[in-house]
Amino acid sequence: MNATFAQLAEYPLGDLQLRGFKGYEVETSIDPIPHYGRRDFYKVCLMEGRSLLNYADRSIDIDDTFLFFGNPHIPYSSHILSEKMTGYACVFSEEFLKLNDRPGSHHQSPLFKLASSPVVAINEQQTEFLVTIFKKILAEQHSDYSYKDDLVRSYLHLIIQEALKMTPQNHLVKYKNAASRITFLFLELLERQFPIESINEPLKLRTAQHFAQEFNVHVNYLNRSVKETTGKPTTAHIAERITTEAKALLQYTDWPVTEIAYSLGFEYPTYFNNYFKKMTGTIPKSFRSKTTQG
Numbered sequence: 001m002n003a004t005f006a007q008l009a010e011y012p013l014g015d016l017q018l019r020g021f022k023g024y025e026v027e028t029s030i031d032p033i034p035h036y037g038r039r040d041f042y043k044v045c046l047m048e049g050r051s052l053l054n055y056a057d058r059s060i061d062i063d064d065t066f067l068f069f070g071n072p073h074i075p076y077s078s079h080i081l082s083e084k085m086t087g088y089a090c091v092f093s094e095e096f097l098k099l100n101d102r103p104g105s106h107h108q109s110p111l112f113k114l115a116s117s118p119v120v121a122i123n124e125q126q127t128e129f130l131v132t133i134f135k136k137i138l139a140e141q142h143s144d145y146s147y148k149d150d151l152v153r154s155y156l157h158l159i160i161q162e163a164l165k166m167t168p169q170n171h172l173v174k175y176k177n178a179a180s181r182i183t184f185l186f187l188e189l190l191e192r193q194f195p196i197e198s199i200n201e202p203l204k205l206r207t208a209q210h211f212a213q214e215f216n217v218h219v220n221y222l223n224r225s226v227k228e229t230t231g232k233p234t235t236a237h238i239a240e241r242i243t244t245e246a247k248a249l250l251q252y253t254d255w256p257v258t259e260i261a262y263s264l265g266f267e268y269p270t271y272f273n274n275y276f277k278k279m280t281g282t283i284p285k286s287f288r289s290k291t292t293q294g
Contacts, residue, residue, distance in 0.1 A: 020096030043070030049085030
């Protein structure tokens with residue numbers, strides 16, 4: 001079955017809805033029309049070719065052979081730049097992952113985190129090995145083996161682990177002292193609040209004081225630890241993450257600005273407008289108009 005890199009999410013999802021997984025072999029011609037899809041599944045692609053990936057608020061120029069890890073909670077789109085792209089792709093739901101009851105499912109991998117790059121470059125030897133795994137996945141999904149779902153999950157875990165071996169190990173947690181530990185907990189809790197998926201569940205922890213209360217520590221201790229460990233104040237981390245989410249909601253949802261303001265914990269839209277302009281230099285309405293038209 002042929003598809004473009006960006007259109008993989010547009011296939012009929014009958015089997016995906018029943019079992020939570022579907023794999024494809026990909027072969028595509030150039031598609032100049034950018035596409036955005038935000039669905040309830042994760043994606044792993046092994047591709048050869050060139051494309052421009054817009055991921056959250058970043059743009060990544062991808063060339064040669066690479067692995068791509070897509071997270072449904074992080075908006076992305078792609079422009080295919082080469083005449084042809086070939087490879088393999090798998091899409092799977094969170095429910096599919098949970099069935100194996102393993103600790104640390106795929107979506108908790110650093111490869112699916114916002115701060116991580118969703119792209120891993122691979123060499124010829126790595127490509128050969130991973131192509132074999134993807135072919136096994138495609139073969140199993142059409143087999144009559146009773147436990148093929150478990151086997152496919154194992155293959156997916158193997159792909160993830162191979163990718164982690166290829167990436168720098170700076171994602172591993174190493175606590176030098178109490179300050180680094182509390183900083184890690186702060187950053188983890190901050191990230192865990194996102195994405196905002198409903199205005200009925202607005203952002204709750206918006207200040208350093210809020211986080212300090214969660215950890216039962218004095219706010220001065222939290223601020224000192226975060227600044228010492230990261231070089232940036234606690235408030236800067238919070239402000240940058242809220243701004244990133246605000247940009248994503250403005251660009252990839254049709255929520256009114258008033259609802260976005262409320263979902264991010266602002267009592268009044270004017271507070272949000274002033275905050276967003278201070279952080280980005282423009283008001284939310286202008287940012288949305290510019291990004292949607294571009």
